[in-house]
Amino acid sequence: MAKPDNTTRQRILDAALDIIEAQGMKALTQPKIAKATGLRQSHLTYYFPRKADLFIALLDASHSRAAGQTPADASSVEAMLSTLVFDRGRMRFLLAILLEIDDDRELQAVLHAHLAHLVRVVATRLGRPAEDAAVQSFVDELRGIGLRHLSDPAPGERPSVAAVANRHGISLTT
Amino acid sequence: MAKPDNTTRQRILDAALDIIEAQGMKALTQPKIAKATGLRQSHLTYYFPRKADLFIALLDASHSRAAGQTPADASSVEAMLSTLVFDRGRMRFLLAILLEIDDDRELQAVLHAHLAHLVRVVATRLGRPAEDAAVQSFVDELRGIGLRHLSDPAPGERPSVAAVANRHGISLTT
DNA sequence: ATAATTAGTTGGTAGACTACCAAGAAAATT
DNA sequence: AATTTTCTTGGTAGTCTACCAACTAATTAT
Numbered sequence A, B: 001m002a003k004p005d006n007t008t009r010q011r012i013l014d015a016a017l018d019i020i021e022a023q024g025m026k027a028l029t030q031p032k033i034a035k036a037t038g039l040r041q042s043h044l045t046y047y048f049p050r051k052a053d054l055f056i057a058l059l060d061a062s063h064s065r066a067a068g069q070t071p072a073d074a075s076s077v078e079a080m081l082s083t084l085v086f087d088r089g090r091m092r093f094l095l096a097i098l099l100e101i102d103d104d105r106e107l108q109a110v111l112h113a114h115l116a117h118l119v120r121v122v123a124t125r126l127g128r129p130a131e132d133a134a135v136q137s138f139v140d141e142l143r144g145i146g147l148r149h150l151s152d153p154a155p156g157e158r159p160s161v162a163a164v165a166n167r168h169g170i171s172l173t174t
Numbered sequence C: 001a002t003a004a005t006t007a008g009t010t011g012g013t014a015g016a017c018t019a020c021c022a023a024g025a026a027a028a029t030t
Numbered sequence D: 001a002a003t004t005t006t007c008t009t010g011g012t013a014g015t016c017t018a019c020c021a022a023c024t025a026a027t028t029a030t
Helices: A007-023 A032-037 A040-047 A049-069 A074-086 A087-102 A107-123 A133-150 A161-167 B007-023 B032-038 B041-046 B051-069 B075-085 B090-099 B105-125 B133-150 B163-168
Strands: none
Touching: A007 A032, A007 A040, A007 A049, A007 A087, A032 A040, A032 B051, A032 B105, A049 A087, A049 A107, A074 A087, A074 A107, A074 A133, A074 A161, A087 A107, A087 A133, A087 B090, A087 B133, A107 A133, A133 A161, A133 B051, A133 B090, A133 B133, B007 B032, B007 B041, B007 B051, B007 B090, B007 B133, B032 B041, B032 B051, B051 B090, B051 B105, B075 B105, B090 B105, B133 B163
């Protein structure tokens, strides 16, 4: 089902995620990844010809990593969305990808599918139809809030995800 | 009231806006601005020591430019928000700034104020109190949709701003 | 088994770009 | 007229992405 372990490729992705987590998006450079993995810089572009390719690959990689840490019960949907949207690192990650893929249709499609998938997952976990318009607009608003949150020089408490949900006729307490 | 014309500085900002409009955010580089204005590259960093400084300055500059073209009647709020959020260039502009200012509190504050101001303007134009929570969440959701729109490889028609407004109990037809 | 093809790896380089700096020119103050 | 401040220049240091030609290891085919 999953690709063969492909150790080298995976090592790159892991190192990249570590760097992002520890030093942020702007610090994610080929030299740093090379150092962390012991590979040559030029070698990295063999696996990921353009930086955008790496970014897109990281999309799934980070998802996998997160999946390994989070229990899949419905009660954690709120927490999941909260970090997804209010964690500055996470948000910047998304924005960076969005900017990097620029006008590349192919990569856009991958990202778009990824985002759509997330909405379906949330909807399902909330016991709603997979293509629920309310869930979509709920998540949309969350992302908008997250965007604004990102520019807040002194962010206080994280906004309540549940309150936003209510606004869209969604109850998080199953 | 306004700063003195400061021609050089303004010339830089104008050239920068032109480049962004014509070639997108990624094409906005010091060499290109230098060429367009006839200034030396090193000179640009005299006016804007860091790239983020230029970005922030562009925030107001683009606002001014847009103000000169748009009539200020209420009926155009919809159109204004539509381009603001669904125009890929505009959206990328915001994201680029967000990423570039990173953790600089000072610049974050400027951007944050800018975003807050926009909401107040929208609220006022809609005949609502300046600090209207509904308008805020309305704009938030729009931005979230805009974000998603940006990753759509084959964007169809722009979503209806009015429909989103209704969802937040806001009517655009004054 | 061995030849041939494909996948992975290396070192080096080209091309951009931001940021900085020392020194000189122009403008404004005193 | 002298001095201080602002503006301008040319040059450089340091990063980074992307590319490429050559080499090696691993697969696949004969």
